[in-house]
Amino acid sequence: MTLVPASPIARSDTDALLSKPYIGRFAPSPSGPLHFGSLIAALGSYLQAKANQGKWLVRIEDIDPPREVAGADKAILASLEQYGLTWDGPVRYQSQQTEHYEYVLTQLRQQALTYACQCTRAMIKQQGGLYLGTCRHLGLTDKNNAIRLHVKQGITEFTDKLQGRVKINPAMANEDFIIKRKDGLYAYNLAVTLDDIDQGITEVVRGADLLEPTARQIGLMQLLNAPVPDYVHLPLAVTKPGFKLSKQNHAPAISDQDIRQTTWRALAFLGQQPPKALMEEPQENILNWAISNWQLDKVAHQTEQLLTTEPTT
Numbered sequence: 001m002t003l004v005p006a007s008p009i010a011r012s013d014t015d016a017l018l019s020k021p022y023i024g025r026f027a028p029s030p031s032g033p034l035h036f037g038s039l040i041a042a043l044g045s046y047l048q049a050k051a052n053q054g055k056w057l058v059r060i061e062d063i064d065p066p067r068e069v070a071g072a073d074k075a076i077l078a079s080l081e082q083y084g085l086t087w088d089g090p091v092r093y094q095s096q097q098t099e100h101y102e103y104v105l106t107q108l109r110q111q112a113l114t115y116a117c118q119c120t121r122a123m124i125k126q127q128g129g130l131y132l133g134t135c136r137h138l139g140l141t142d143k144n145n146a147i148r149l150h151v152k153q154g155i156t157e158f159t160d161k162l163q164g165r166v167k168i169n170p171a172m173a174n175e176d177f178i179i180k181r182k183d184g185l186y187a188y189n190l191a192v193t194l195d196d197i198d199q200g201i202t203e204v205v206r207g208a209d210l211l212e213p214t215a216r217q218i219g220l221m222q223l224l225n226a227p228v229p230d231y232v233h234l235p236l237a238v239t240k241p242g243f244k245l246s247k248q249n250h251a252p253a254i255s256d257q258d259i260r261q262t263t264w265r266a267l268a269f270l271g272q273q274p275p276k277a278l279m280e281e282p283q284e285n286i287l288n289w290a291i292s293n294w295q296l297d298k299v300a301h302q303t304e305q306l307l308t309t310e311p312t313t
């Protein structure tokens with residue numbers, strides 16, 4: 001017997017039915033304005049989401065007040081809007097998720113997967129730089145101490161869709177890492193993992209400076225029985241080897257004047273070979289061209305890429 005569908009289903013609909021919906025994200029810390037380096041991460045994650053008919057979420061990772069700059073969140077969002085990088089749904093602020101972080105932390109604590117640690121950075125440095133589990137069996141109280149996750153089997157390898165097979169030094173992979181700091185702030189690895197799970201992120205596209213912590217994040221997801229997303233780590237824009245454009249290095253904010261040229265240069269950096277004439281088109285056309293022609297495989301498969309032109313125009 002042959003089954004004939006009642007009404008023919010278009011190929012794209014069939015594809016959509018078969019594959020899980022794509023949800024990507026851009027997750028800046030509000031420690032400074034959007035600069036050319038973070039624009040690469042924003043644009044790369046946006047194009048990968050849109051080329052996959054997916055949603056693109058924006059999450060402000062404001063869990064580290066000492067490193068934040070007042071108003072940087074608004075400035076980042078304004079730049080994204082100016083560049084036409086429109087996000088789906090409301091912006092999530094991590095500072096509003098702390099109850100959830102505490103809830104999961106309590107669950108981990110109840111499963112005896114956490115412990116308090118009083119070691120200082122200097123003490124750990126003296127022991128060779130990696131934490132050796134010194135406080136694991138001391139039964140210290142959480143108050144005024146850092147909280148570490150007891151890593152029973154660290155992730156030593158994973159696959160990145162751009163960087164290929166990534167191997168992590170086993171000692172580092174098995175290190176019991178901090179999930180809540182001594183000063184009471186939640187650690188990046190805990191917050192980012194819980195939000196990626198909670199927001200149903202299917203693919204994380206970000207800069208290659210976060211390649212190493214990915215192993216910890218995957219480990220935590222597995223511990224929580226959550227599905228692990230795909231990972232794409234984009235090359236970092238460097239002015240010379242090892243010198244990435246970053247807020248810490250005081251990279252200048254992206255231009256609010258030369259938006260089309262800056263977008264064009266970001267596309268070129270991402271290996272998309274935009275035609276010269278595209279630079280003269282309205283921003284909307286540039287983004288539409290970029291979505292239709294987006295090829296992840298054209299992005300350099302390396303963790304750093306030298307900037308050939310000045311980051312500011």
Ligand code: GLU
Pocket residue numbers: 026027028029061192206210
């Ligand atoms: N908030 C981090 C940063 O701005 C990025 C986190 C992530 O993409 O996982 O460096």
